[in-house]
Amino acid sequence: MRASQKDFENAMNQVKLLKKDPGNEVKLKLYALFKQATEGPCNMPKPGVFDFVNKAKWDAWNALGSLPKETARHNYVDLVSSLSSSLESSSQVEPGADKKSTGYETLMMTLEDGITKIVFNRPTKKNAINTKMYDEIMRALKAASKDDSSLTVLTGNGDYYSSGNDLTNFTDIPPGGVEEKAKNSAILLREFVDCFIDFPKPLIAAVNGPAVGISVTLLGLFDAVFASDRATFHTPFSHLGQTPEGCSSYTFPKIMGPAKATEMLVFGKKLTAREACTNGLVTEVFPDSTFQKEVWTRLKAFAKLPPNAMRISKEVMRNSEKEKLHAVNAEECSVLQGRWLSDECLNAVSNFLSRKARL
Numbered sequence: 374m375r376a377s378q379k380d381f382e383n384a385m386n387q388v389k390l391l392k393k394d395p396g397n398e399v400k401l402k403l404y405a406l407f408k409q410a411t412e413g414p415c416n417m418p419k420p421g422v423f424d425f426v427n428k429a430k431w432d433a434w435n436a437l438g439s440l441p442k443e444t445a446r447h448n449y450v451d452l453v454s455s456l457s458s459s460l461e462s463s464s465q466v467e468p469g470a471d472k473k474s475t476g477y478e479t480l481m482m483t484l485e486d487g488i489t490k491i492v493f494n495r496p497t498k499k500n501a502i503n504t505k506m507y508d509e510i511m512r513a514l515k516a517a518s519k520d521d522s523s524l525t526v527l528t529g530n531g532d533y534y535s536s537g538n539d540l541t542n543f544t545d546i547p548p549g550g551v552e553e554k555a556k557n558s559a560i561l562l563r564e565f566v567d568c569f570i571d572f573p574k575p576l577i578a579a580v581n582g583p584a585v586g587i588s589v590t591l592l593g594l595f596d597a598v599f600a601s602d603r604a605t606f607h608t609p610f611s612h613l614g615q616t617p618e619g620c621s622s623y624t625f626p627k628i629m630g631p632a633k634a635t636e637m638l639v640f641g642k643k644l645t646a647r648e649a650c651t652n653g654l655v656t657e658v659f660p661d662s663t664f665q666k667e668v669w670t671r672l673k674a675f676a677k678l679p680p681n682a683m684r685i686s687k688e689v690m691r692n693s694e695k696e697k698l699h700a701v702n703a704e705e706c707s708v709l710q711g712r713w714l715s716d717e718c719l720n721a722v723s724n725f726l727s728r729k730a731r732l
């Protein structure tokens with residue numbers, strides 16, 4: 374049976390009442406079907422390459438070709454009806470996830486048993502790091518460096534550790550245009566990585582699942598990395614028209630040798646947790662089924678060690694490198710500032726946002 378104009382109007386109202394965000398992919402489908410149903414085939418000029426959001430919308434509408442208005446209206450009503458039932462009943466996210474807690478919007482932070490735990494908390498976005506999250510991680514690290522804990526642990530909520538830089542960060546273009554955006558991003562990145570270089574206490578990553586991009590490169594600045602055997606380590610910089618950050622251009626060749634570092638940072642080879650452990654990036658791998666229990670037993674034992682001895686040992690081991698790391702960070706950010714303006718990068722980001730590419 375075909376959907377009537379009344380069904381279509383009801384569906385439009387139902388969309389506004391959805392309690393959960395259906396995600397960009399579905400929103401693009403809804404947009405395209407709505408435009409096709411009301412205006413027919415795409416009749417707008419194609420937006421420019423920098424106009425990510427409108428280009429993604431245009432691509433979605435244009436992809437419907439000459440689909441008749443009635444069919445588009447019917448498909449729109451069907452899609453909304455399937456969303457209303459599935460989204461209202463599904464609950465893939467852990468309690469507390471994606472909610473404001475303890476003064477942070479994108480993190481959870483606790484201090485217990487001498488351990489400050491910072492949890493990336495955007496599980497529905499695979500813990501992608503958006504601008505707010507960069508700011509909050511810096512704030513959390515500054516607080517952790519001064520609190521009563523002896524060590525600090527970073528981990529992720531949900532199935533991912535983190536999918537790295539949130540690629541929608543690139544869509545928020547300031548009045549000064551993409552050049553200003555690239556400049557501001559380089560400043561933010563430099564300040565962000567500096568916080569890891571300067572962190573004074575033992576810093577440990579509990580990598581609970583796949584890690585991508587900057588969430589991988591930073592691991593070279595951690596003091597221990599414990600990984601679930603479900604975790605993977607992926608730095609697809611060339612695929613994204615980008616270049617290494619997080620001091621990885623220096624730490625990775627040092628940790629694993631230039632050949633293995635090149636496989637990861639230049640050719641984008643994705644490592645399993647065991648491969649990352651063999652290469653020296655990961656301290657130890659645990660079966661996913663016992664990961665939390667084993668890691669936290671280990672961490673609680675570490676936290677009972679004399680905190681000053683641990684802090685000073687870290688200082689002795691790392692201080693001679695600090696100046697070099699700050700210089701590497703500055704150079705990587707400056708190179709990236711240029712890459713973010715390149716066609717290679719802009720096209721890769723645009724493809725991700727239009728759902729044409731998956732890594």
Ligand SMILES: CCCC/C=C/CC(=O)SCCNC(=O)CCNC(=O)[C@H](O)C(C)(C)COP(=O)(O)OP(=O)(O)OC[C@H]1O[C@@H](n2cnc3c(N)ncnc32)[C@H](O)[C@@H]1OP(=O)(O)O
Pocket residue numbers: 395396397398399497498499501502536537538539540541542558559561562585586587588609610613615618725731732
């Ligand atoms: C300013 C400082 C800049 C520092 C620069 C750092 C460089 C990097 O970090 S480069 C690495 C950037 N990350 C990526 O390229 C990963 C992109 N994401 C993916 O390829 C896939 O999402 C995935 C392989 C991580 C997961 O795929 P899967 O099919 O399992 O799940 P999805 O449906 O794709 O994801 C769910 C949901 O989450 C959104 N999302 C995931 N990762 C990102 C991301 N990095 N940026 C923005 N959004 C992300 C994804 O779009 C989905 O959202 P919707 O439900 O709204 O569609």
